Amino acid sequence: MSAIEAVDLTRTFRAPVKQEGLWGAVRSFFCRQYREHRAVQAVTFRVTEGEIVGLLGANGAGKTTLLKLLTGLLYPTAGMAHVLGYVPWERSDAFRRQIALVMGQRSQLWWDLPAADSFLLHRAMYRISKADFQRRRDSLSAMLGIADKLHIQVRRLSLGERMKCEILAALLHAPRVLFLDEPTLGLDVVAQQTVRDFLAAYNRETGTTIMLTSHYMADIERLCQRVIVLDRGYLLYDGDLRELARCYAAEKLVRVEFADTVRLEELLRIGSIHSSYDRTVVLRVPRGEAADRAAQLLSRFPVADVAIEEPPLEEVVCAIFRRSLLNSDEQPIGGTTDHTA
Ligand SMILES: Nc1ncnc2c1ncn2[C@@H]1O[C@H](COP(=O)(O)OP(=O)(O)OP(=O)(O)O)[C@@H](O)[C@H]1O
Numbered sequence: 001m002s003a004i005e006a007v008d009l010t011r012t013f014r015a016p017v018k019q020e021g022l023w024g025a026v027r028s029f030f031c032r033q034y035r036e037h038r039a040v041q042a043v044t045f046r047v048t049e050g051e052i053v054g055l056l057g058a059n060g061a062g063k064t065t066l067l068k069l070l071t072g073l074l075y076p077t078a079g080m081a082h083v084l085g086y087v088p089w090e091r092s093d094a095f096r097r098q099i100a101l102v103m104g105q106r107s108q109l110w111w112d113l114p115a116a117d118s119f120l121l122h123r124a125m126y127r128i129s130k131a132d133f134q135r136r137r138d139s140l141s142a143m144l145g146i147a148d149k150l151h152i153q154v155r156r157l158s159l160g161e162r163m164k165c166e167i168l169a170a171l172l173h174a175p176r177v178l179f180l181d182e183p184t185l186g187l188d189v190v191a192q193q194t195v196r197d198f199l200a201a202y203n204r205e206t207g208t209t210i211m212l213t214s215h216y217m218a219d220i221e222r223l224c225q226r227v228i229v230l231d232r233g234y235l236l237y238d239g240d241l242r243e244l245a246r247c248y249a250a251e252k253l254v255r256v257e258f259a260d261t262v263r264l265e266e267l268l269r270i271g272s273i274h275s276s277y278d279r280t281v282v283l284r285v286p287r288g289e290a291a292d293r294a295a296q297l298l299s300r301f302p303v304a305d306v307a308i309e310e311p312p313l314e315e316v317v318c319a320i321f322r323r324s325l326l327n328s329d330e331q332p333i334g335g336t337t338d339h340t341a
């Protein structure tokens with residue numbers, strides 16, 4: 001069975017268009033213009049149980065809106081979704097017991113209480129047996145390295161400690177599908193790594209399906225074999241993470257270590273410089289000509305070592321987002337007029 005299934009899932013937001021000046025304000029009071037913004041546009045995909053899927057997209061691409069639709073926090077404008085066979089926005093008790101949503105920007109814990117007390121509320125809410133609760137709390141807090149932080153008031157915890165408590169709380173009822181919206185946002189590099197190592201181990205051990213968004217490519221590379229890329233609400237790409245570069249990066253990198261010094265102007269005939277350190281230079285070359293350019297290097301220069309590489313994910317994603325910005329012709333879509341203002 002699919003853990004998550006979305007078919008033509010669409011969500012439109014309607015916002016009043018502000019008109020300039022006093023006269024504009026008077027006019028819009030009597031004849032309000034609305035602008036429709038399709039945050040998620042006919043998105044279709046399927047996730048099987050046990051997968052980890054990364055959701056990528058520039059700011060405003062629709063990632064959070066999609067997660068809110070899949071967790072039933074928003075109704076769709078059109079289309080359908082099923083999570084574990086349930087329609088999310090029906091918010092049935094059985095559905096809510098089997099999913100969890102962690103949002104990096106919003107806390108589910110009570111700030112004035114220690115996390116341990118919030119966990120007890122969770123236990124009551126989800127009717128978790130005492131034995132299950134204690135076992136999960138103890139093993140999760142050990143895995144996340146926060147066993148000694150559970151009795152401190154949440155408002156006194158560091159961001160990283162609080163985030164780990166948020167994740168622990170979300171997993172106490174052992175959901176089968178876990179949605180995470182920027183779970184490592186603002187965390188230091190060590191805390192980020194702890195969280196992503198934890199998620200990888202948790203997925204491996206429990207088979208929990210995970211769908212997450214992150215602007216940190218290290219998270220995506222560590223956790224996701226598969227990514228879905230949203231571009232202004234549309235699904236732009238759904239597939240293997242490594243294939244993303246093949247589809248969207250026009251260039252490849254040739255890393256070459258020279259046995260001797262070389263003349264820069266001759267090297268620039270092979271490709272542009274991506275970076276260099278000591279006698280190692282990384283050149284950008286057109287994707288289709290990478291092998292040919294590497295061969296030219298070998299024949300014309302004193303080469304000690306050469307390798308052809310994909311550009312870093314960060315650069316691939318940056319190119320996709322930049323292209324999306326260049327193509328954005330932000331016309332009001334289906335603008336409507338409402339006289340009932
Ligand atoms: N409640 C709302 N009312 C009106 N517009 C909204 C609402 N929620 C989201 N939007 C708009 O929908 C679009 C998608 O927003 P969303 O929060 O899903 O983006 P995102 O991909 O999560 O971005 P980010 O990376 O910045 O978190 C944005 O243009 C946003 O302004």
Ligand SMILES: [Mg+2]
Nearest residue numbers: 063064065181
């Ligand atoms: Mg978001």
